[in-house]
Amino acid sequence: MTRAFGWDLGGANVKLARIDGGRVVHVAQIPCPIIPERRKFDDAVGAALPLISSPALHAVTITGELSDVFNDRAEGVAYLVELMQRVAEAQTLRVYAGSSGFLKPEDAKSRTLEVASANWHATAALVARRHVDGLLVDVGTTTTDLIPIKAGAVAARGATDAERLTEGELLYTGVVRTPVMAVAHSAPFKRRVQRIAAERFATMADVWRLTGDLKDDADPYPAADQRGKSVEESAARLARMLGRDASEGELGEWVALARYFADCQLAEIDHAARGLAERDALPPAAPVVGAGCGRFVAKALAERLGRQYLDFAEIIDAVPEAREMAARCVPAVAVALLAATGE
Incomplete structure (x- = not known):
């Protein structure tokens, strides 16, 4: 299918990317209402609906399951998958599950730990298919992902948020919402x-x-x-x-x-990045690949590390007007490209 929509359902915003024939043609970010109710997700997804068209493939990654409107992650994953099932209706819907790839919605609901907060893996998987070695640095509004790429594969040791926090691959620091x-x-x-x-x-x-x-x-x-x-x-x-x-x-x-x-x-961020580069013996020529709305931090980090800086916008095919938002909303772009092109 040549048209695909990538969804990144986060607790702070919903990101949507449209891919036509492997090219990014539109990207949007819709803030989730700051209310202690689950309908915040319905409202944000509803605001994105005028941007989609059918027939299309819908690829979804989820981080909003951590929102305190849910009792636990399993409840959050189930709610958000069911929300997307209503949106997709009869169209093809696939949910990203990290190293397990894409799952059918019914399977995704029973595999919480693989589906929960796997958006970072989608971005890293796409980068790994295009660069043999590197350090992906995705600096967002709330968190920073540090993902080593080694020999064309995602070299992260953590999978869940807890494991990634332990490994120093997830830092709860971002350029907007962090106090x-x-x-x-x-x-x-x-x-x-x-x-x-x-x-x-x-x-x-x-x-x-x-x-x-x-x-x-x-x-x-x-x-x-x-x-x-x-x-x-x-x-x-x-x-x-x-x-x-x-x-x-x-x-x-x-x-x-x-x-x-x-x-x-x-x-x-520098301290954590140096630790990962040393841990995985990243070669000096491995670039820092910057993503997210805080890419300026990734660029400054590359300078401190003495590494080449490569912007995520440079490794994808996108229309000029979509390039900036594509580099900010990378997981939505990544799941759409991975699902549509089979990368």
């Missing part, structure tokens, strides 16, 4: 180092906005204080992390503080 208090406990300001508040007064979206790296449309979520997203408003939230008002410093001082927090986050 600033998760990347540092203290910070320098006005020639002193002080403790910071253990409160969600600001997120890394505020940090990366102040450094000028985060694109405006990469943060579709409400700010921590429900206010605007100007540089000044981000600075005010960052000041609150120090127990201060923005008026207590010049804008340049708040930008410098943001750069400090940005360096803290990059250092955490």
Whole structure:
């Protein structure tokens, strides 16, 4: 089938990619409503329905099973698979299950551990078919995936989230939703180092906005204080992390503080990446393949590691207008390409 839709059903957003004849022609990201109800997924998928057409193959990967609207992952997987069954109706529907490949919906519902949060594997599997060696670094809104590619195969040792957290292949740090208090406990300001508040007064979206790296449309979520997203408003939230008002410093001082927090986050990712490169003896020529809305972090990481940087957008065939979103929403693109082309 030449037309395929790739779905990545996450707890924070739903990503949808359309593939025609092996080429990415459209990619969209729809935020999930921030409500403690399961219908948040129905609402997000419903918002994506005008973008699909039939006949088509629907390939799905799931991470939203971790949402606290479900009692456990099995319940979440079953709910989301059944949701996609209603969407696909009589069309072909396949659910990605990591190293087991694609499953029929009924089989997917009984194989929770393979299906749950397997989106990273889809991206890595696609990259491995196109590059013999590399380190895939997918920096998203909430998490960072670090996946070694060795000899044309996915070299990750973890499969479940717990295993990947243990192996250092999954870091719960992203460029949008991560609270600033998760990347540092203290910070320098006005020639002193002080403790910071253990409160969600600001997120890394505020940090990366102040450094000028985060694109405006990469943060579709409400700010921590429900206010605007100007540089000044981000600075005010960052000041609150120090127990201060923005008026207590010049804008340049708040930008410098943001750069400090940005360096803290990059250092955490750098430490994990070096450990994996050493563990798997990745050759010096193996590039860092950057993906996600925080690809600028992956690019900076490549520079620190002394490795070539390769953007995910460069390894796929996509129409120009879809290239940026394709590189942000890589699991949706990957499952569509894997299912449609048999890669």
